[in-house]
Amino acid sequence: MLKENEKLIVRKIKEGTVIDHIPAGRALYVLKILGITGEEGFRVAIVMNVESRKLGKKDIVKIEGKELRKEEVDKIALIAPTATINIIRDYKVVSKRKVEVPDVIEGLITCTNPRCITNQPREPITPRFKTISRQPLILQCDYCGYMMSSEEIIKKLVG
Numbered sequence: 001m002l003k004e005n006e007k008l009i010v011r012k013i014k015e016g017t018v019i020d021h022i023p024a025g026r027a028l029y030v031l032k033i034l035g036i037t038g039e040e041g042f043r044v045a046i047v048m049n050v051e052s053r054k055l056g057k058k059d060i061v062k063i064e065g066k067e068l069r070k071e072e073v074d075k076i077a078l079i080a081p082t083a084t085i086n087i088i089r090d091y092k093v094v095s096k097r098k099v100e101v102p103d104v105i106e107g108l109i110t111c112t113n114p115r116c117i118t119n120q121p122r123e124p125i126t127p128r129f130k131t132i133s134r135q136p137l138i139l140q141c142d143y144c145g146y147m148m149s150s151e152e153i154i155k156k157l158v159g
Contacts, residue, residue, distance in 0.1 A: 111144060
C-alpha cells in the first residue's frame with residue numbers, strides 16, 4: 001500500500017499506452033522517435049527520474065489515445081531496452097510486455113560509417129544490423145562490419 005507521500009504523480013489513463021522502466025533521462029527521446037510533438041492531440045504525461053527498484057531511477061511516458069505499432073516498439077527497444085509496454089483499455093492493463101532488441105534490425109537506422117555501401121546515394125540497399133550485445137547495446141552493420149554503440153544508435157534515431 002502506498003503511503004500518503006508516495007501517491008501517483010500522474011493520473012491513470014482510460015485508453016492508450018504506458019511505457020514504463022525507461023532508463024532515466026530518455027523519455028524525451030521516446031517521444032521524439034514516436035513523432036509526438038504535442039500537436040497530434042494525444043494527452044501525454046512524462047515522469048522523469050522517479051525512483052525504481054530495478055533501475056535506481058527511471059522515466060515513464062503515458063500516451064492517452066495511442067497504441068504503439070511493432071516498428072515503434074522496436075525503435076523504443078533500441079534506446080530503452082529495459083522498457084515495458086502496457087496497453088490500457090478502460091483504465092485497465094490488458095497487455096504488458098517487455099521490449100526486446102531483435103537479433104536483426106533492418107531499415108530502422110542507417111550505418112554511422114560514411115563509407116558504408118548503405119550510405120551511398122546510388123545504392124538502393126536497406127541497412128541491416130546484427131545485435132552483438134544487448135547490455136550495453138552494440139549493433140554490427142551486415143555490410144561493412146562497423147560496430148555501433150548505444151550513443152550512436154540514439155543519435156541516429158533522434159537525429
